[in-house]
Amino acid sequence: MKVLFLAHTEADGGLGKAAKEALGAAKGLGGELVVGLFGETVQQAADAVAGCGATKFYGVAGADFATARYVSDAAAAEAICKAAGADVIVAPATSRLSRVAAGVAQRIGAKIDTRLTGLEMAEGKIVATRWYYRQRMFGKIQRETSPWFVTVDSGCFAPVEAAGSASVEMLAAPVSAHSEVVEVIVPAADAQTIRPDAKLLVVAGAGWGKSQADGQKHVDEAARLILSLLSATQASLGSSKSLVDQSGEGAALPFLTHMHQVGQTGSTPRHPKGLATCCHGEEPHVVGWRFIGERRAINLDANCGWAQGKADVLYVADAFQVVAKLVDLLR
Amino acid sequence: MNGLQIVVLGSIVPDPLQTLEPVAGPTGPALKNELMLPAVLDPWAACALFEAANLAKKVAGSKVWLVALGPKAKLQQVMMSVAQKAPFELVVLDGPAGGFTDAAETASVLAGAVGKIPGLDKGKLLLFGGWQSASRSTGAVLSMVGEKLGVTEQFQGVDEIDLAKDGGFTVLERIEGGCYQKSHCKGAPALLGWATGSLPEPPNNPQVGMQNMRFIMPALAKAQPAPLKGEGLKHLGVEVPSQRRETRIVKNASVDDIARELADWIRA
Numbered sequence: 001m002k003v004l005f006l007a008h009t010e011a012d013g014g015l016g017k018a019a020k021e022a023l024g025a026a027k028g029l030g031g032e033l034v035v036g037l038f039g040e041t042v043q044q045a046a047d048a049v050a051g052c053g054a055t056k057f058y059g060v061a062g063a064d065f066a067t068a069r070y071v072s073d074a075a076a077a078e079a080i081c082k083a084a085g086a087d088v089i090v091a092p093a094t095s096r097l098s099r100v101a102a103g104v105a106q107r108i109g110a111k112i113d114t115r116l117t118g119l120e121m122a123e124g125k126i127v128a129t130r131w132y133y134r135q136r137m138f139g140k141i142q143r144e145t146s147p148w149f150v151t152v153d154s155g156c157f158a159p160v161e162a163a164g165s166a167s168v169e170m171l172a173a174p175v176s177a178h179s180e181v182v183e184v185i186v187p188a189a190d191a192q193t194i195r196p197d198a199k200l201l202v203v204a205g206a207g208w209g210k211s212q213a214d215g216q217k218h219v220d221e222a223a224r225l226i227l228s229l230l231s232a233t234q235a236s237l238g239s240s241k242s243l244v245d246q247s248g249e250g251a252a253l254p255f256l257t258h259m260h261q262v263g264q265t266g267s268t269p270r271h272p273k274g275l276a277t278c279c280h281g282e283e284p285h286v287v288g289w290r291f292i293g294e295r296r297a298i299n300l301d302a303n304c305g306w307a308q309g310k311a312d313v314l315y316v317a318d319a320f321q322v323v324a325k326l327v328d329l330l331r
Numbered sequence: 332m333n334g335l336q337i338v339v340l341g342s343i344v345p346d347p348l349q350t351l352e353p354v355a356g357p358t359g360p361a362l363k364n365e366l367m368l369p370a371v372l373d374p375w376a377a378c379a380l381f382e383a384a385n386l387a388k389k390v391a392g393s394k395v396w397l398v399a400l401g402p403k404a405k406l407q408q409v410m411m412s413v414a415q416k417a418p419f420e421l422v423v424l425d426g427p428a429g430g431f432t433d434a435a436e437t438a439s440v441l442a443g444a445v446g447k448i449p450g451l452d453k454g455k456l457l458l459f460g461g462w463q464s465a466s467r468s469t470g471a472v473l474s475m476v477g478e479k480l481g482v483t484e485q486f487q488g489v490d491e492i493d494l495a496k497d498g499g500f501t502v503l504e505r506i507e508g509g510c511y512q513k514s515h516c517k518g519a520p521a522l523l524g525w526a527t528g529s530l531p532e533p534p535n536n537p538q539v540g541m542q543n544m545r546f547i548m549p550a551l552a553k554a555q556p557a558p559l560k561g562e563g564l565k566h567l568g569v570e571v572p573s574q575r576r577e578t579r580i581v582k583n584a585s586v587d588d589i590a591r592e593l594a595d596w597i598r599a
Binding site (some may be wrong): 096102140186282284307321328331 | 345374515569
């Protein structure tokens, strides 16, 4: 069995954490390992994993491949896949590779499964673990056909660090594009509230935007408290759909967008800890907590969803008061 | 036709509020009482449909098709409400819409259906859909359909499109860390896998509903069967994770005590 590890390089020419983890997944399958890299330059990234045991390194590089554009990335990945002729292609589920993985699979006649959380050999066959219905259930699958193209989620496999000196065979990948990447829009440092590598996820629920005990809404105070907590903890901010929808209508926290949404129609972040505030813990939201380690919640309702076995600790209290005090303690 | 030609791919999923339980079916895993579960149009596909209708409204002579693969009877129920939201013409493939089907096989039948739409100019095609479904969640089908139809300008996780008068457009795609990638494309054919988009759900419009129903009922009547065999794909088992936690409920504690306990937990 020949296994191709396929990844893009980062802006600095190196390999990202997700890519090194995907290499760990590919290596774990055994068989002959081949590495394929694309990006503006690939030598630095190839050297970073030169000692991984790969028998061959392929690369596609140049200015055309500096940015994450479907046409050029798909051409590069296709060229590498065809040159490698692998039975299994393992790639990280980054936004850049997720954009092209299925299209490339189609071009090379491969079957595809994405965002796997497990990949192992069992009785001589590859067994993949994947989730269905937005993390509501998981299953194990096998494919009887090859090639099989898979992408693997970050945080599920041990990264490979194996620096050395790699000899890379460069491949040509002609590009004919009608599109170009104009810019990457990054929130200002003080407005950055989504932090994938943070140890803590803080979720703000709809309660922050509702009338409080005095019959009044305190949206400005809610915004100040949430941002203060994020500042004190460097946590990543998530939200329930209902609060994001309120914000879209201009009624609640102005810094929330749909990108903060966690759950059935949002993201499924991975953080060691999660703190839910003013959120009821309904199932469509909590499915997005599938990969959060320790979970705590603050809610006025002792019978909310978090109390039904979804959190480790539920504090029945007013989140406005608790968060204000918590920020004082953490500063 | 001088306007936009937008084909939206989207199907039905169980209402997110339903409890889902996998069972072993004769052809592989399925959901318990699958045909009895209330269904909705897949949320991100619905965003794609609403964005398509909004674009079509801006360019005279434009047309929107919704191509849906699913059990005919369930599609009919869901279309009764979806049809009131935006004008479109429905193309139906009568087959399974569950999450356990194979992406490549699904893409193959959908591409076939799009290719057979009368009067569709593939050179002007804007292919829309959700960037992931709420069932299979692979984010693969739309892209594969695009490749099969020769649409190689593809964008995923789109939240915004800005159409220029010359037919070119700018899109914002979601990338890691809450950032957006802004790209410019010279024009159709192109594929956009939508995330949430930037539009609210349109209100029900009975007039639009009545217009749509003139086409929806005939489309359902002539739905092509699309059985998916799942060849080469073997499910070894599907289960709901048992993650029920022993929740400690802290009542009647002072704000100071709770904050102190949380601070210790966060610092640990």
